[in-house]
Amino acid sequence: MHQPHVPPPPDRRNFLTKAASIVIGGALAVVAPVAGLFVLLDPLRRKSQAGTFVKVGSLSSLPAGGAAQKFQVLETKTDVWNVTPNEPVGAVYLQRVGEGKVRALNAKCPHAGCFVNFKPGDAMHYHCPCHNSSFGMDGKILNPNSPSPRALDELPVELRGTEIWVRFQNFRAGVKDREPV
């Protein structure tokens, strides 16, 4: 026999609606802060190759005669979701300093992080266009009034055949001692 549908009493309907909104609201209250925390901690979960050797160039691309050549440094960044190859992380100047020897200087000025320019000619040197710091080819400060608190940051180099590998690292700007960042 067909039973006519009897709607639940209003009190029961109200109870179910309230219960559902409490459950959904509670879930959102948990999910939103956790998602926010993930975004906040994202840089911590990212890994870069900082401090490891990366291939920067080849011996054949370096000019003879001691002139420096600027190279962009690309690294692979990884986090829990992605592997991102060829991310630009900075630049270096490479210079031949003898048979099978190469010097690498981080191209960022230690004063405030502008990129320095290589000045060729009889008195080759590096010059920072932002506040006029100048540096010798070995990276040392040339101008005693230079606002840069330290020399250009030299980086370890490894020659693998004709390939030039550099242990790339950025350092904090504006301080006397080198602090990796």
Ligand code: FES
């Ligand atoms: S950033 Fe180079 S001198 Fe200021």
